[in-house]
Amino acid sequence: MTIHKEGHRMLLVTIVVIALIQLVLYFGLPELVLLRQIILGVSVVIFLLFLQFFRLPNIIIFEDDNNIYSPADGKIVVIDKVREPEYFDDERIQVSIFMSPLNVHANFTPVAGKVKKFAYHPGKFLVAWHPKASTENERTSMLLETAKGVPVLVRQIAGAVARRIRYYVKEEQELKQGEQFGFIKFGSRVDVFLPTDARIMVGIDEVVKGGRTIIAKFK
Numbered sequence: 001m002t003i004h005k006e007g008h009r010m011l012l013v014t015i016v017v018i019a020l021i022q023l024v025l026y027f028g029l030p031e032l033v034l035l036r037q038i039i040l041g042v043s044v045v046i047f048l049l050f051l052q053f054f055r056l057p058n059i060i061i062f063e064d065d066n067n068i069y070s071p072a073d074g075k076i077v078v079i080d081k082v083r084e085p086e087y088f089d090d091e092r093i094q095v096s097i098f099m100s101p102l103n104v105h106a107n108f109t110p111v112a113g114k115v116k117k118f119a120y121h122p123g124k125f126l127v128a129w130h131p132k133a134s135t136e137n138e139r140t141s142m143l144l145e146t147a148k149g150v151p152v153l154v155r156q157i158a159g160a161v162a163r164r165i166r167y168y169v170k171e172e173q174e175l176k177q178g179e180q181f182g183f184i185k186f187g188s189r190v191d192v193f194l195p196t197d198a199r200i201m202v203g204i205d206e207v208v209k210g211g212r213t214i215i216a217k218f219k
Contacts, residue, residue: 004106006166006183007054014050018043049101056106059211061178065147068110068198068216069178070208071154072190074099076215079200084193085135087117087143087153092193093200095215097208099188107184108211110192111152112177113144115169123158140167142181150218153193156182178211195219 003011021043025036061069078096083089099105123138138158145151156165167182175181184190197219202208208215 002056002058003051004054004056004183006185007050011047011050011054014047018047053101053105055104057104057209059108059178061211063112063177065112066218067177067214068152068192068194068218069108070097070202070210070213070215071107071110071192072097072099072105072208072210073103074190074208076202076204076206076208077189078191079202079204081196082193084153086119086141088151088193091196092153093196093198093216094191094193095200095202096189096191099184099190104210105184105188106180106210107154107156107182107190109144109175109177109179109181110154110215111144111146111150113146113152113175115142115171115173115175116145116151117141117143118167118169118171120165120167138165140165140182142167142169144175148218150195153191154181155191155193156184157189157191158184159188192216 022036022040025039074097076095077098078094080094081091082094084092119141121139124136140156142154143151144154158165164185165182169175169181194216198216200216202215
């Protein structure tokens with residue numbers, strides 16, 4: 001387990017702020033020992049929450065062209081056949097994973113393939129489980145094409161709290177299965193759009209792990 005690069009600056013700033021607050025209290029209000037201890041305790045809890053949020057698991061993925069892995073840690077909130085208008089304009093199976101602030105927020109490629117299309121869309125900040133979040137919230141869309149020519153769309157979606165999406169890919173880039181492609185800060189959602197003949201291996205409300213849980217299999 002390591003700390004994600006997106007958290008290095010925030011964790012450093014948090015440590016500096018905690019230290020400054022303790023110094024000010026120590027020299028400015030030396031008699032208020034209990035207050036200093038309470039504030040220190042609260043500060044440590046906040047730091048530990050940030051530390052948990054920015055943790056990055058060491059993933060060993062068993063690559064398989066037939067498996068589709070979860071792109072994120074979280075809970076399955078949508079499994080449905082929908083019409084996807086951005087790239088396909090036809091029916092796909094949508095699988096959505098909601099990430100709470102307590103989940104790992106790194107995102108991993110569900111399949112190996114080439115990035116055929118990539119787009120960033122500014123937008124709203126509806127709660128991540130809102131039905132319109134997939135099309136109206138700030139988001140990215142990454143269209144992967146597998147070695148067998150099967151297209152899979154992965155969409156990062158910001159939520160009501162998440163206001164910053166990071167991505168590390170570009171068009172025509174080749175990605176390995178389970179490779180990290182992005183990060184979303186503080187609660188969010190990732191959608192995967194699959195062929196309608198894909199066999200879904202998870203259920204609603206099931207807890208999944210990014211790069212470790214198989215959410216579907218190709219026919």
